[in-house]
Amino acid sequence: xxxxxxxxxxxxxxxxxxxxxxxxxxxxxxxxxxxxxxxxxxxxxxxxxxxxxxxxxxxxxxxxxxxxxxxxxxxxxxxxxxxxxxxxxxxxxxxxxxxxxxxxxxxxxxxxxxxxxxxxxxxxxxxxxxxxxxxxxxxxxxxxxxxxxxxxxxxxxxxxxxxxxxxxxxxxxxxxxxxxxxxxxxxxxxxxxxxxxxxxxxxxxxxxxxxxxxxxxxxxxxxxxxxxxxxxxxxxxxxxxxxxxxxxxxxxxxxxxxxxxxxxxxxxxxxxxxxxxxxxxxxxxxxxxxxxxxxxxxxxxxxxxxxxxxxxxxxxxxxxxxxxxxxxxxxxxxxxxxxx
DNA sequence: GGACATGGGGAGTGCGCTGT
DNA sequence: ACAGCGCACTCCCCATGTCC
Numbered sequence: 001x002x003x004x005x006x007x008x009x010x011x012x013x014x015x016x017x018x019x020x021x022x023x024x025x026x027x028x029x030x031x032x033x034x035x036x037x038x039x040x041x042x043x044x045x046x047x048x049x050x051x052x053x054x055x056x057x058x059x060x061x062x063x064x065x066x067x068x069x070x071x072x073x074x075x076x077x078x079x080x081x082x083x084x085x086x087x088x089x090x091x092x093x094x095x096x097x098x099x100x101x102x103x104x105x106x107x108x109x110x111x112x113x114x115x116x117x118x119x120x121x122x123x124x125x126x127x128x129x130x131x132x133x134x135x136x137x138x139x140x141x142x143x144x145x146x147x148x149x150x151x152x153x154x155x156x157x158x159x160x161x162x163x164x165x166x167x168x169x170x171x172x173x174x175x176x177x178x179x180x181x182x183x184x185x186x187x188x189x190x191x192x193x194x195x196x197x198x199x200x201x202x203x204x205x206x207x208x209x210x211x212x213x214x215x216x217x218x219x220x221x222x223x224x225x226x227x228x229x230x231x232x233x234x235x236x237x238x239x240x241x242x243x244x245x246x247x248x249x250x251x252x253x254x255x256x257x258x259x260x261x262x263x264x265x266x267x268x269x270x271x272x273x274x275x276x277x278x279x280x281x282x283x284x285x286x287x288x289x290x291x292x293x294x295x296x297x298x299x300x301x302x303x304x305x306x307x308x309x310x311x312x313x314x315x316x317x318x319x320x321x322x323x324x325x326x327x328x329x330x331x332x333x334x335x336x337x338x339x340x
Numbered sequence: 341g342g343a344c345a346t347g348g349g350g351a352g353t354g355c356g357c358t359g360t
Numbered sequence: 361a362c363a364g365c366g367c368a369c370t371c372c373c374c375a376t377g378t379c380c
Contacts (some may be wrong), residue, residue, distance in 0.1 A: 052351070083350090103352090118353065124366065129350090159364065169365070266342090287373075309343090344379075351372080358365075 033088065033095050035150050035234055038062055039217060047218035048110050048156075048230065050117070052101035055154060056085055059099065061282070063088055078145040084136075087146070096146035096237075098133035102126045104157035108222040115220075123159050127174035128204075130233075131186060135204045137237040142207070149237030154217060156230045161214040174204075176233060180212040210235045268294055269309050270328060273339050284338045310337060 042062040049055040056074060063086075064072045071089035078084055078096070086097035105119035130153050137149030153160075153176070163177040173186035187203030217230040272293035276285035287310045294306055314328040329337045 122353085122367080123364080164364085171365090342380085344377105346375100346377085348375085349373090351370105353370075354368090356365105356367090358363100360361100360363080 033067075033090055033093070033148075035097075035152060036215065038066065039152070039215075039232060039234075041066065043218050048106070048115050048117075048220050049101060049154070050115060051103075052099065055101040056099050057284075059097075059152075060086055078140055084140070093148065094146045096137055096140050096149040098137055098149070098151045100126070100130050100133065100151075100153040100155075102130075102153060102155035102157055102160060104155070104159075106156055106220075106222055106228055108220065108228075110220050117156070123157065124169070124171035124174070127160070127171050127176055128188075130176060131174050131182065131204050131206070134182075134208075134210065134235050134237065135206060137235075138207050141237050151233075151235040151237070153233040154230060155232070156228055158229070160233070161212075161231055176212050178212060178214055181209065182206060182212065183209040208237065266309060266314060266328070269306060269314060270339075273329065273337070277339050282338075287337070290337075 038059065042059060045062065046058050049058060060072050060074055063070060067088075067090055069090075073087045074085065076084045076087045078087070084096055085099045088095040088097065102123075103117040103119070106115060106117040108115055130151065133151045134149075137146070137151060140146040141149050155161075160176050161178050164172070164175055169175070170189040172189060176182075183206050185203050185205050212233060214231040214233050217232045219227050219229050222228050269290060272290050273285060276289050276293055277283045287306070290310055291306050310329060328340060330340050
């Protein structure tokens with residue numbers, strides 16, 4: 001059995017981290033949040049995840065459990081163009097977190113739960129997208145939209161932490177193998193195909209310097225009895241100092257509209273949401289579950305209407321692009337919602 | 341104001357080719 | 361034979377425009 005990560009935790013935040021921050025991290029960020037500690041604690045609860053959304057949700061849950069006073073939000077939009085996996089407000093520090101779950105095939109039962117991870121393959125694109133996350137975090141910090149950023153990539157695919165076997169692969173600039181130093185302008189090799197580079201053809205420009213230092217996360221046994229390692233890679237994007245005591249920007253809260261006497265789509269969705277929340281251990285539900293529940297209730301509304309309501313009009317943390325919105329639901333993860 | 345349609349983007353998947 | 365690499369594609373979620 002591999003050494004458990006909790007036994008290798010460093011005592012502090014970014015200063016003790018592997019990457020070289022591009023600027024000096026804030027004292028608050030150092031004192032309040034250590035992703036290695038969170039990952040170690042999470043590994044006790046969950047050694048494996050079904051998907052990236054599952055990982056995001058579990059990590060957010062772990063952060064919230066460890067920091068009850070923190071404001072943890074999934075899939076926020078700090079700007080119109082940027083979608084952020086996780087934003088944590090903790091002790092006056094805004095921590096932006098981007099997550100990646102890069103799965104290789106796995107089949108097995110872990111802690112009584114069956115896991116069937118399909119091979120995501122496309123490792124070249126995955127490497128590109130990890131660095132894209134770091135660039136995005138750098139931009140958020142530089143623009144003052146976050147105080148510190150963390151990129152956390154979890155994988156059971158050893159091709160990510162091992163060097164390439166091939167000489168000069170098309171994704172040489174994006175390789176993330178152990179010990180690799182990342183900095184400067186990173187782009188595809190000239191011989192990369194269009195199918196790979198389409199919508200990813202703009203080179204990434206890193207302001208900071210980062211070193212790839214994979215850490216053990218867990219070891220799980222697959223259906224053939226073979227141990228499979230999960231490791232994670234963490235990059236810190238350290239931030240600009242904030243004014244001590246400055247207030248956090250408050251999230252706009254939309255007052256709930258009075259309930260209509262007629263049965264609207266919103267009424268039916270709320271009824272379905274309450275039913276699903278009562279059945280769910282964590283009180284969350286997906287849009288798909290809402291649609292199914294409405295079908296069972298005999299709803300007359302089209303699926304698209306229901307989806308629009310759930311993801312937009314009734315969702316308190318969705319962009320306000322409708323004249324009337326309601327603070328009925330809150331998005332807590334990729335495709336997951338709960339009643340406010 | 342409520343309901344619906346549609347397009348974009350990202351996550352995820354499958355498969356052929358190449359190298360060991 | 362198997363692992364790694366490269367590529368293309370589908371599906372789903374979400375944002376947004378428009379009609380009733």
